[in-house]
Amino acid sequence: DAGITQSPRHKVTETGTPVTLRCHQTENHRYMYWYRQDPGHGLRLIHYSYGVKDTDKGEVSDGYSVSRSKTEDFLLTLESATSSQTSVYFCATNGLAGGTDTQYFGPGTRLTVL
Amino acid sequence: AQSVTQLDSQVPVFEEAPVELRCNYSSSVSVYLFWYVQYPNQGLQLLLKYLSGSTLVKSINGFEAEFNKSQTSFHLRKPSVHISDTAEYFCAVSTGYNFNKFYFGSGTKLNVKP
Numbered sequence: 419d420a421g422i423t424q425s426p427r428h429k430v431t432e433t434g435t436p437v438t439l440r441c442h443q444t445e446n447h448r449y450m451y452w453y454r455q456d457p458g459h460g461l462r463l464i465h466y467s468y469g470v471k472d473t474d475k476g477e478v479s480d481g482y483s484v485s486r487s488k489t490e491d492f493l494l495t496l497e498s499a500t501s502s503q504t505s506v507y508f509c510a511t512n513g514l515a516g517g518t519d520t521q522y523f524g525p526g527t528r529l530t531v532l
Numbered sequence: 533a534q535s536v537t538q539l540d541s542q543v544p545v546f547e548e549a550p551v552e553l554r555c556n557y558s559s560s561v562s563v564y565l566f567w568y569v570q571y572p573n574q575g576l577q578l579l580l581k582y583l584s585g586s587t588l589v590k591s592i593n594g595f596e597a598e599f600n601k602s603q604t605s606f607h608l609r610k611p612s613v614h615i616s617d618t619a620e621y622f623c624a625v626s627t628g629y630n631f632n633k634f635y636f637g638s639g640t641k642l643n644v645k646p
Binding site for chain 2: 477
């Protein structure tokens with residue numbers, strides 16, 4: 419398994435507060451992704467990164483921002499958390515260009531927004 | 533954006549029976565296709581993938597999937613399931629527009645009963 423860790427693993431927060439989730443990888447993979455998983459929706463891409471300081475939006479990016487200042491770290495920030503952002507968040511990495519490599523997933527972060 | 537449709541949200545099946553989990557995608561350009569498995573409270577793990585070549589791909593634990601370009605399908609099959617196959621299965625696609633963006637289906641929960 420690729421060395422991907424996510425922190426925190428669980429978080430409860432209140433509406434309106436900012437929240438930052440961290441993804442750390444030890445594989446030196448170029449591509450990193452943030453997904454959210456909700457019942458009936460599967461995984462939906464929030465943002466992804468194709469290199470340090472290079473990021474792009476996914477299909478559900480509103481209300482989220484990301485940063486990647488180092489190859490190994492990819493941060494996801496909820497600027498002002500809302501109850502609709504209660505979800506399980508997964509980070510993933512991909513080592514090769516062209517999407518031909520396997521995506522490796524972290525263990526997930528369960529976020530509850532009250 | 534691409535779409536991936538998994539027609540069955542839940543599939544109950546008895547142990548040792550065959551199973552088929554269906555997946556259809558919308559892209560008309562070249563695609564890479566994946567099946568991932570998620571066990572409870574874990575991240576996703578790659579089960580098998582189609583990149584090119586033979587349209588029938590197999591996993592080490594007895595699953596197989598066939599790429600059907602004319603029907604834009606990538607159904608997952610296993611001739612005889614085990615209790616340990618109980619999990620949620622996700623179909624995913626990346627396309628010639630951007631092979632580094634992945635689109636997931638909504639998932640199928642396979643429940644194998646004794």
